[in-house]
Amino acid sequence: MSIKHSxxxxxxxxxxxFKGGGDVALEKQKKRGKLNARExxxxxxxxxxxxxxxxxxxxxxxxxxxxxxxxxxxxxVTGYGKIDNRPVAIFAQDFTVAGGSLGKAHAAKIVKVMDGxxxxxxxxxxxxxxxxxxxxxxxxxxxGYGEIFLRNTTFSGVIPQLSLIxxxxxxxxxxxxxxxxxxxxxxxxxxxxxxxxxxxKTVLGEDVSPEVLGGxxxxxxxxxxxxxxxxTEQEAFEQIKRLLSFLPANCLxxxxxxxxxxxxxKITDNIIxxxxxxxxxxxxxxxxxxxxxxxxxxxEHYAKNIVVGFARMNGKSVGVVANQPRYLAGVLxxxxxxxxxxxxxxxxxxxxxLLTLVDTxxxxxxxxxxxxxxIRHGAxxxxxxxxxxxxxxxxxxxxxxxxxxxxxxxxHLGASSVIxxxxxxxxxxxxxxxANIVFRKEIAASDNPxxxxxxxxxxxxxxxxxxxVAASKGYVDILTEPHKTRDIVIKAFEFxxxxxxGNSFRRHGNIPL
Amino acid sequence: xxDENELRKLNIDETIYETEVPSSFDxxxxxxxxxxVNAFIPxxxxxxxxxxxxxVREGDILLLLDAMKMYNEITAPVAGTVExxxxxAGERVEKNQLLVRLK
Numbered sequence: 281m282s283i284k285h286s287x288x289x290x291x292x293x294x295x296x297x298f299k300g301g302g303d304v305a306l307e308k309q310k311k312r313g314k315l316n317a318r319e320x321x322x323x324x325x326x327x328x329x330x331x332x333x334x335x336x337x338x339x340x341x342x343x344x345x346x347x348x349x350x351x352x353x354x355x356x357v358t359g360y361g362k363i364d365n366r367p368v369a370i371f372a373q374d375f376t377v378a379g380g381s382l383g384k385a386h387a388a389k390i391v392k393v394m395d396g397x398x399x400x401x402x403x404x405x406x407x408x409x410x411x412x413x414x415x416x417x418x419x420x421x422x423x424g425y426g427e428i429f430l431r432n433t434t435f436s437g438v439i440p441q442l443s444l445i446x447x448x449x450x451x452x453x454x455x456x457x458x459x460x461x462x463x464x465x466x467x468x469x470x471x472x473x474x475x476x477x478x479x480x481k482t483v484l485g486e487d488v489s490p491e492v493l494g495g496x497x498x499x500x501x502x503x504x505x506x507x508x509x510x511x512t513e514q515e516a517f518e519q520i521k522r523l524l525s526f527l528p529a530n531c532l533x534x535x536x537x538x539x540x541x542x543x544x545x546k547i548t549d550n551i552i553x554x555x556x557x558x559x560x561x562x563x564x565x566x567x568x569x570x571x572x573x574x575x576x577x578x579x580e581h582y583a584k585n586i587v588v589g590f591a592r593m594n595g596k597s598v599g600v601v602a603n604q605p606r607y608l609a610g611v612l613x614x615x616x617x618x619x620x621x622x623x624x625x626x627x628x629x630x631x632x633x634l635l636t637l638v639d640t641x642x643x644x645x646x647x648x649x650x651x652x653x654x655i656r657h658g659a660x661x662x663x664x665x666x667x668x669x670x671x672x673x674x675x676x677x678x679x680x681x682x683x684x685x686x687x688x689x690x691x692h693l694g695a696s697s698v699i700x701x702x703x704x705x706x707x708x709x710x711x712x713x714x715a716n717i718v719f720r721k722e723i724a725a726s727d728n729p730x731x732x733x734x735x736x737x738x739x740x741x742x743x744x745x746x747x748x749v750a751a752s753k754g755y756v757d758i759l760t761e762p763h764k765t766r767d768i769v770i771k772a773f774e775f776x777x778x779x780x781x782g783n784s785f786r787r788h789g790n791i792p793l
Numbered sequence: 794x795x796d797e798n799e800l801r802k803l804n805i806d807e808t809i810y811e812t813e814v815p816s817s818f819d820x821x822x823x824x825x826x827x828x829x830v831n832a833f834i835p836x837x838x839x840x841x842x843x844x845x846x847x848x849v850r851e852g853d854i855l856l857l858l859d860a861m862k863m864y865n866e867i868t869a870p871v872a873g874t875v876e877x878x879x880x881x882a883g884e885r886v887e888k889n890q891l892l893v894r895l896k
Contacts (some may be wrong), residue, residue: 281815303819379844483860483861483862484834484835484836484861484888485835485836485885486835486887486888489847556808557808557810557811558811559810559811559812559813561799584813597797605810606811606812606813607813608803608812608813608814608815608818609805609810610812611805634849640804641806641808641810642805642806644805645805645806646821646822647822648820651822667862681806709806709809710805710806710807711808711810712806713806713807713808778805
């Protein structure tokens with residue numbers, strides 16, 4: 281056989297494999313408004329940077345006629361490439377090949393690229409588009425899922441792991457994305473559920489569409505299973521690139537440093553309303569603090585009473601956590617605690633300093649919240665802030681009451697610096713509630729209880745609804761006007777070091793879950 | 794995604810704030826009425842084991858509900874008299890649908 285013949289044979293094999301599930305299946309994928317696996321990989325990665333591995337892998341299954349079936353790449357595209365010239369590992373399930381079903385060889389390819397990411401200490405991007413387990417392969421496909429889950433977990437906190445859901449992701453398959461750091465979903469394309477609408481209909485008689493049960497909106501607004509919502513696949517790819525720009529490649533590396541730039545919008549001293557009962561959008565404050573007013577929200581549509589996301593200050597990445605007075609007055613509740621805790625722990629894993637903006641009336645009262653376990657969930661916030669060893673700078677803008685004051689990265693939970701504005705109110709509770717308790721007897725004994733009550737509220741406000749009592753005890757380190765805050769925060773981060781809790785002998789703590 | 798924008802009043806610890814409040818927030822908790830026996834899961838009624846006027850003790854079996862491939866014994870949460878049997882054998886029931894009312 282001539283060399284030319286060998287090369288041609290090789291090229292025709294590659295050409296065949298690149299066709300995935302064949303022209304008909306590719307056309308079908310396109311009609312669904314979806315790119316195919318290889319297109320997706322190339323769209324995400326810097327052009328011509330993709331190095332594909334294991335293209336020639338085949339399954340060795342023989343049952344149910346599988347011995348006669350050849351599956352291109354066994355239904356998954358794997359390899360390495362670059363994003364903004366930084367290396368990443370990537371896999372993309374190919375729905376056109378046997379519905380992207382996961383068999384042993386398919387899983388082995390994913391596992392290999394995961395191990396590659398772990399060894400090279402580079403981020404892992406997984407694109408999920410699969411009907412689920414390859415039933416013909418039986419327990420071998422379950423073995424495959426288990427091997428993936430194990431690596432998702434052992435690499436957690438070592439390398440950033442991102443999951444894109446670009447098709448169905450059902451049954452056990454959902455747990456790999458759920459174990460990763462960030463999940464991206466796309467309108468009308470992503471579907472995630474443990475049991476699909478068909479099974480729910482058969483077993484329970486409940487009629488529900490895939491979109492309502494586990495579509496992109498459901499997972500970004502109701503369940504919180506997904507962190508980023510996009511209208512199109514392209515938008516999701518841009519989100520991935522933007523997110524990675526804030527993150528280090530692994531837990532040993534520092535996040536990339538960018539050129540420092542001033543915010544587009546400045547903070548004026550009246551950035552927040554003087555009436556503490558009035559709402560405002562905390563996003564405006566964040567925009568006024570961070571470089572170029574560039575703030576990337578995580579979980580933007582979920583538990584909107586707290587805002588979390590990535591930004592830069594003086595060119596360096598920070599994780600921002602802020603109460604949102606615009607929504608539910610910025611109360612802490614079960615979902616807000618979960619959302620913030622997960623984010624704080626991510627930042628702490630990857631050495632990203634935390635900037636906390638406080639304006640909250642406290643924890644949300646009510647039977648629903650108590651029964652939903654607000655004690656256990658709220659405790660996560662205390663735990664994750666206390667546990668975090670990254671530099672932590674806190675700005676108290678307005679209300680910081682009671683347990684919520686402590687929880688929102690107070691000095692007492694190990695904040696590196698606590699900064700307060702003159703409008704800050706650091707107290708056990710709001711003036712109305714406090715006056716009713718402290719002056720109950722005076723109010724009851726008065727000829728005109730309502731007038732007395734108002735007088736007592738005013739008295740309490742004047743005495744305690746300010747930052748000076750806390751500052752006099754050293755619970756607040758720095759007082760400043762809003763317009764000077766950015767410069768002070770940058771300095772505070774500069775002088776704050778990594779903390780050492782002196783318990784490295786510990787296996788791990790036991791976060792309340 | 795569109796955001797709700799209307800501001801409403803929300804009372805937290807006797808301070809009234811103006812803020813966005815989602816509609817789900819309007820659902821209020823109500824104590825459970827132990828005289829109402831509702832389906833805890835959707836399914837199919839297999840057999841009615843009681844009748845109107847019957848005196849039952851706490852824990853007596855009222856009916857069998859087939860759900861999740863299991864026959865579930867639905868029992869009286871408290872002692873009482875059966876006032877209404879709201880379903881019949883073979884009937885498909887939704888979650889929280891009334892099955893039996895006691896008095």
